[in-house]
Amino acid sequence: MSTVTVAVVLFVAAAHLGFMVLESVLWTTPTGRRIFAQTVEGAEATRVLALNQGCYNGGVAGLLGWAALTGHVDATAALLIFVIAMGVVGAVTAKPTILLAQAAPAAVALALLGLT
Secondary structure, eight states, rough: OHHHHHHHHHOOOOOOOHHHHHHHTTTTTTHHHHTOOOHHHHHHHHHHHHHHHHHHHHHHHHHHHHHHHOOOHHHHHHHHHHHHHHHHHHHHTTTTTTTIIIIIIHHHHHHHHOOO
């Protein structure tokens, strides 16, 4: 894996750490509610679901970092495909901008991975 590819994969992992913080820690705060277009009541009602979703994002971040830094190309590719698929699902079911924030960077990383 090239240095550029590893860097882009690590960027995707860092983004997922950010998503984890937003969903697991900031969900009910004014910042979290603004980003996810939630009312106070809606954020409180979905807090546990968001925490679970955030934990998944944290797991993806950790596994992507491990796979990229240890040179596990197949695992890196599988995780990036998963991230792209979940980005498409999120864009269709929740917010179209998820496609740009989640799926697009992972697609770039996967394309770079395919070139190495």
